Amino acid sequence: MELFWHRRDLRVADNVGLAAAAGTEDDARGPAAPVFVFDPDVLAHASDVRVRRLLDGLAALRDDYRDRGGDILVARGDPETVLPALANALDADRVVWNRDYSGLARERDAGVRRALNEAGIEREAHHDAVLHDPDTIRTNAGDPYSVYTYYWRKWTDRETDPLAPTPEADDLVGADALRAAVGGGGGALADGGLEPETDSAAIDRVAVGDLPAPADLGFAEPDAELGPAGTDAARERLDDFLSEAVFSYDAERDYPAREATSRLSAFLKYGEIGIRETYEATEEAMAAAEEKAGKGDGDDDNDDEGPAAAVEEYQQQLAWREFYAQVLFHNPEVVTENYKEYEEGIAWHDDPEEIAAWKRGETGYPIVDAGMRQLREEAFMHNRVRMIVASFLTKDLLADWRHGYDHFRERLVDHDTANDNGGWQWAASTGTDAQPYFRIFNPMTQGERYDPDAEYITEYVPELRGLDADLIHGWHELSPTQRVNAAPDYPAPIVDHAERREEALAMYKRARGED
Numbered sequence: 001m002e003l004f005w006h007r008r009d010l011r012v013a014d015n016v017g018l019a020a021a022a023g024t025e026d027d028a029r030g031p032a033a034p035v036f037v038f039d040p041d042v043l044a045h046a047s048d049v050r051v052r053r054l055l056d057g058l059a060a061l062r063d064d065y066r067d068r069g070g071d072i073l074v075a076r077g078d079p080e081t082v083l084p085a086l087a088n089a090l091d092a093d094r095v096v097w098n099r100d101y102s103g104l105a106r107e108r109d110a111g112v113r114r115a116l117n118e119a120g121i122e123r124e125a126h127h128d129a130v131l132h133d134p135d136t137i138r139t140n141a142g143d144p145y146s147v148y149t150y151y152w153r154k155w156t157d158r159e160t161d162p163l164a165p166t167p168e169a170d171d172l173v174g175a176d177a178l179r180a181a182v183g184g185g186g187g188a189l190a191d192g193g194l195e196p197e198t199d200s201a202a203i204d205r206v207a208v209g210d211l212p213a214p215a216d217l218g219f220a221e222p223d224a225e226l227g228p229a230g231t232d233a234a235r236e237r238l239d240d241f242l243s244e245a246v247f248s249y250d251a252e253r254d255y256p257a258r259e260a261t262s263r264l265s266a267f268l269k270y271g272e273i274g275i276r277e278t279y280e281a282t283e284e285a286m287a288a289a290e291e292k293a294g295k296g297d298g299d300d301d302n303d304d305e306g307p308a309a310a311v312e313e314y315q316q317q318l319a320w321r322e323f324y325a326q327v328l329f330h331n332p333e334v335v336t337e338n339y340k341e342y343e344e345g346i347a348w349h350d351d352p353e354e355i356a357a358w359k360r361g362e363t364g365y366p367i368v369d370a371g372m373r374q375l376r377e378e379a380f381m382h383n384r385v386r387m388i389v390a391s392f393l394t395k396d397l398l399a400d401w402r403h404g405y406d407h408f409r410e411r412l413v414d415h416d417t418a419n420d421n422g423g424w425q426w427a428a429s430t431g432t433d434a435q436p437y438f439r440i441f442n443p444m445t446q447g448e449r450y451d452p453d454a455e456y457i458t459e460y461v462p463e464l465r466g467l468d469a470d471l472i473h474g475w476h477e478l479s480p481t482q483r484v485n486a487a488p489d490y491p492a493p494i495v496d497h498a499e500r501r502e503e504a505l506a507m508y509k510r511a512r513g514e515d
C-alpha cells in the first residue's frame, strides 16, 4: 500500500504520481490511499476565492474516488509531521507525490523529504504538472530560456509523454479500509489505526472524505460567482472548446465579449485535468483540421492561417504556462523582485487613492473598470483585459506591479504564482521577455479595438448601459457637463493618459540611467 499526497493535482485520471503509487502498470505496487493535507503555512497565503475553489475541486475529486469504491483522507497539520504519522498508521510502503515547481512548495517538499527519511519511510516525487520538466528545456549553451519564441520552438518539437493510466477500483484502497485505518467513521481523529499518544499529536484532525467549510479554515465565502470544478467539468469545457471555438482562436481570442477562449485556467491551476490529456486533445483537433484541409474543401490552409494554425496558437498559450513555470523554477525570487535589473530602482508613484479606485473599478476608463469589476464578480478576467488593467496600473497610475499582483492573487480563481507573476512583470516591463517599457497601451483605443460595440464594458459597468459605443470610447474627451448628462454615476477619468504616458517614460528612463 502506498500513500499518495494530492496537492495541485486534484484528479484521478492522467495523474503520473497517482498512477505509479496505485501500481497501474506494476503489480508489485499499490494500492494507493490518497490524502490531502490542509497545511497552515499554505493556507496563510490563500484567499477566500481560492479556498472555496479548492474545496469544490476536492469535493469533485472525492466523488471520483467514491465512484471507484475508494475515498480520500483529509488531514490538517504540517505535512512534515502528518505524512510520516499517516504512513506509519497505514503501514504504507512509501509516500508519493507530484512535483510543484514554485519556490515555497520546493522548500516545503524538502522538509517533508527530510522528515520521511528520518522516519525511515520511502518517498518518490514525479514530474506531472507541465508537459516538459522546467529543467529540461535549455539553450544550446545549457542556460534556461529567457526568450519565449526560442523556448516555444524547442517545446513544440519535443516528444510528449503518453497519458498516465487511470487507476481502477482495485488499484485503490477501499473506503472501508481507509476508515478502519484512521479510525472513526469520517469524523475527528479517533482511536482506530492512529496511535493517539504518538501519531495523533502530529495531526489536528484526519477524516475520510469529510471536507471542512471555508470558515473552519479561517476563510469567508467569496462574493464572486465561481464556475464549476472537477475533472468532468474540465473535460466538458475542453471538449466544447475544441469542437469549434479553437478553430478561430487566433482571430477571436483578444475580444473579451466573445466566448473565444477555453476558460480552462482554474482547472489547470488545480490540476483537475491532466496537461497530457489536454495537449493530446489539441493534437487530435489539429489532425482533424489538417485532414479537413487536405480533402480540398476550399479552405486555403497554410502554416500561418487556417484552423490548424489556430489550434497551434492555442498550444502556444499552453507553452506560455510552461515558460513561466520554468522562469519561476530557475528564479524563485521573481515572486517579490523584478526579473530585470534596472540601474536605479523604479521610483513608482504609488498613490493609495488611485490604486484604490483601480481596485474598485472606478478609474473613469471604461475598459479598465469593466475588467476590474469582472474580477470582483467572477474572480476571473479576460486575458486582453488583464493586460490592459495591468498596463494601466503600472504605466498610467505609475504604481508598483506588486500592488496589482497582490490584488490578483487575492481575487483570481486561477491565480497561479508563475503565470500571475509572469503576466504582471510582462506588463510592467520588468520581466522575462516583457513588453518594452516604451510600449504603453492607450486604454481608450484598446477598448475601441477589442470591444468595439462596448458589449463587454456595458456587461460589467451598468452605469454606461444605453450609451452609444462612441460615447463610451470617447469618455475621456467629453466635457464634465456632457459626462454628467450621459452617465451621472460614472466617474470622470482619474488621470490624463497622455500626461501619465510621458511621466511613465521618464520614470523608466531614469531607472535605466538614461535621463
Ligand code: FAD
Residues within 6 Å of the ligand: 253, 261, 262, 263, 264, 265, 266, 268, 269, 317, 318, 320, 321, 322, 324, 381, 382, 383, 384, 386, 387, 390, 408, 412, 414, 415, 416, 417, 419, 420, 421, 422, 423, 424, 427
Ligand atoms: P486560454 O486563452 O484559453 O488559454 C489556455 C491556457 O493557456 C490558460 O488556461 C492558461 O493555462 C494558459 N495561458 C494562456 N495565456 C497565458 C499567459 N499569458 N501566461 C501563462 N499561461 C497562459 N493565467 C493564469 O493561469 N493564472 C494567473 O494567475 C494569471 N495571471 C495573469 C496576470 C496578468 C497581469 C496577465 C496579463 C495574465 C495572467 N494570466 C494568468 C494569463 C492569462 O490571462 C490567463 O491564463 C487566461 O486569461 C485564462 O483564460 P483561458 O483559460 O480562457 O485562456
